[in-house]
Amino acid sequence: MGLRYNKEYVSKDRRIQTSGPRDMQRRLASISNSPPEVDHSLIMELRSTIRDLQEQIKVKSNGSKESFTAEQVNEEIIKAVKAETYELKDKYEAKIKQLEMDRVDLNNKIKSIVEEKDKKEAELVLAIEQVKNEIEKERSVFRDQLKAKDELIIQIQKSNSGISEDKLASILEEKIKELALTAGHSIENVDPNRPKMEKVFIDPIDKEPEIETHINISDSVVSKKEEMASQVDKLKSLLGKLPNKK
Amino acid sequence: MSHKGLDIGTNMIVAAYTDEDGTPKFKMQRDAFYRIVPKSEVNKNSIRVSLDKRGSNYIVDSDGSYIVVGEDALEIAIERNDVAQRPMMKGVISPKEKASLPMLKLIIETLIGKGSDGDKCVYSVPARPIDGVFDIMYHTEMMGLYIGQMGYLADPINEAFAIALSELLDDGLTGICLSYGAGMTNVVVVHEGDPLVEFSITRAGDFIDQSVGNALDVSPSLVQMEKEAGTDLYNPSSKIMEAVAVYYTSVINYTLQNIAFELKKREKEIPIFRHPVPIVVSGGLTQASGFVKKVEEVLFRMSFPMPISEVRRAKDPMCAVANGCLLASNL
Numbered sequence: 001m002g003l004r005y006n007k008e009y010v011s012k013d014r015r016i017q018t019s020g021p022r023d024m025q026r027r028l029a030s031i032s033n034s035p036p037e038v039d040h041s042l043i044m045e046l047r048s049t050i051r052d053l054q055e056q057i058k059v060k061s062n063g064s065k066e067s068f069t070a071e072q073v074n075e076e077i078i079k080a081v082k083a084e085t086y087e088l089k090d091k092y093e094a095k096i097k098q099l100e101m102d103r104v105d106l107n108n109k110i111k112s113i114v115e116e117k118d119k120k121e122a123e124l125v126l127a128i129e130q131v132k133n134e135i136e137k138e139r140s141v142f143r144d145q146l147k148a149k150d151e152l153i154i155q156i157q158k159s160n161s162g163i164s165e166d167k168l169a170s171i172l173e174e175k176i177k178e179l180a181l182t183a184g185h186s187i188e189n190v191d192p193n194r195p196k197m198e199k200v201f202i203d204p205i206d207k208e209p210e211i212e213t214h215i216n217i218s219d220s221v222v223s224k225k226e227e228m229a230s231q232v233d234k235l236k237s238l239l240g241k242l243p244n245k246k
Numbered sequence: 247m248s249h250k251g252l253d254i255g256t257n258m259i260v261a262a263y264t265d266e267d268g269t270p271k272f273k274m275q276r277d278a279f280y281r282i283v284p285k286s287e288v289n290k291n292s293i294r295v296s297l298d299k300r301g302s303n304y305i306v307d308s309d310g311s312y313i314v315v316g317e318d319a320l321e322i323a324i325e326r327n328d329v330a331q332r333p334m335m336k337g338v339i340s341p342k343e344k345a346s347l348p349m350l351k352l353i354i355e356t357l358i359g360k361g362s363d364g365d366k367c368v369y370s371v372p373a374r375p376i377d378g379v380f381d382i383m384y385h386t387e388m389m390g391l392y393i394g395q396m397g398y399l400a401d402p403i404n405e406a407f408a409i410a411l412s413e414l415l416d417d418g419l420t421g422i423c424l425s426y427g428a429g430m431t432n433v434v435v436v437h438e439g440d441p442l443v444e445f446s447i448t449r450a451g452d453f454i455d456q457s458v459g460n461a462l463d464v465s466p467s468l469v470q471m472e473k474e475a476g477t478d479l480y481n482p483s484s485k486i487m488e489a490v491a492v493y494y495t496s497v498i499n500y501t502l503q504n505i506a507f508e509l510k511k512r513e514k515e516i517p518i519f520r521h522p523v524p525i526v527v528s529g530g531l532t533q534a535s536g537f538v539k540k541v542e543e544v545l546f547r548m549s550f551p552m553p554i555s556e557v558r559r560a561k562d563p564m565c566a567v568a569n570g571c572l573l574a575s576n577l
Binding site for chain 1: 264268269270271272273274275297298302303304305306307308313315316352356357388391392401403411412415416418419438439440441572573574576577
């Protein structure tokens with residue numbers, strides 16, 4: 001139970017509600033003028049309140065088995081802070097460790113990619129080198145062929161054999177084919193029996209048009225039957241059959 | 247089994263056949279058509295009546311328009327100040343002229359009819375040009391395809407060689423044949439039936455029509471009609487005919503000079519002719535009066551690489567190719 005603090009107290013017939021200087025003067029005057037009335041109930045109440053409070057203090061002081069000094073409190077605080085610090089340290093160390101592992105992984109991946117790239121570059125360089133060698137080989141073959149052709153022309157001119165240009169061209173072609181074959185290169189057109197692409201012709205007319213025709217064409221020229229028959233006989237005797245298409 | 251010859255020309259298609267007696271007959275149709283689109287139902291009927299009255303050959307298309315075929319196509323086009331369509335240009339068909347192909351097919355079928363088992367049809371094709379680029383192969387194969395679809399065994403033959411078969415029988419099939427058509431001039435040098443040199447030149451009748459038309463600002467179709475009505479190269483009767491005569495000379499000069507050039511270039515392929523050979527000229531252009539004389543004059547002025555005995559026109563310049571094809575079909 002708390003101490004009751006009566007803000008207002010009764011002094012004779014007046015109720016005093018303020019506590020300023022004048023009120024204090026009036027209070028003093030009222031006290032000095034008349035002997036204070038003793039409020040026994042109030043005293044009893046106060047005493048009981050004091051007793052209660054004393055008991056409370058006693059209980060509180062008896063509740064804690066030990067009391068802490070400032071150093072102990074300080075120590076406790078430091079301990080708590082340290083514990084927290086260590087906890088944070090562990091946490092971040094673990095995180096750093098994980099990041100380190102990730103970094104190592106990435107480095108390994110980069111390393112393998114670089115190795116792959118180097119390997120491919122080496123292969124490409126090798127392939128280019130091979131192609132250059134092939135081109136050089138072809139060049140030397142053609143140089144030989146041209147040389148052979150020139151020598152052949154000179155020979156023919158010297159021999160003055162009177163071979164026609166076409167014959168010369170066919171001889172040269174044969175010679176070139178021989179050279180090409182001996183050099184290990186094949187010419188596509190060497191074999192005349194090679195199957196050829198079939199020529200296909202598509203009729204562009206989509207469908208027969210639906211039309212009504214009014215066309216009447218009469219005979220314009222009439223030859224004699226005998227003339228025709230003699231022409232056919234003459235042609236058969238001269239030609240036999242039509243010449244082969246070129 | 248019947249035999250037929252077919253001259254597929256740029257301007258004219260000529261068919262040759264023999265009837266039941268074995269008598270040779272010829273049918274020809276101008277290779278041109280003109281489309282008339284009726285404006286109304288009444289107009290449609292009046293067009294039909296007019297065409298029937300005229301005796302024109304025509305087709306009623308699926309869309310109701312009238313397609314006049316042949317000679318009348320040219321006349322009607324001129325009447326309407328228009329130009330008739332031609333399925334062939336410069337002697338060959340083109341895949342780009344897809345719309346004209348049904349007309350060409352129809353004209354051919356009208357001339358030779360449907361064939362049956364074993365019927366043979368030899369058709370003319372031009373040679374590869376020396377002064378132009380055309381797809382001769384496409385033309386040859388498509389014509390063969392169409393004639394085959396009509397029921398025939400189709401066989402192509404060079405146009406100028408067909409003339410040789412028709413006109414050089416009494417010369418041992420030895421000589422030079424020139425086919426002066428509308429689209430091209432075809433040339434062949436034949437020795438004892440063997441065509442040694444074959445080529446074509448892209449200057450012919452159409453070139454003359456176009457050139458005169460451009461020079462005088464008239465329709466080429468009109469020039470063509472005037473020309474076909476009768477041309478005298480030494481006595482032209484009008485301004486148009488004077489221009490025609492000039493371009494005739496130009497074409498003859500150009501063709502003979504190119505023939506001489508080509509023969510000189512290929513002289514290794516040509517054997518030495520022991521005797522002078524004849525030159526036979528054929529085709530629609532050669533029907534002009536004075537044509538042979540003009541050719542002789544040009545030959546006289548130039549150095550021709552082989553001796554020539556004479557220049558003569560084919561017995562029937564319009565039918566010589568078809569006749570040769572018909573003879574070839576009997577072999």
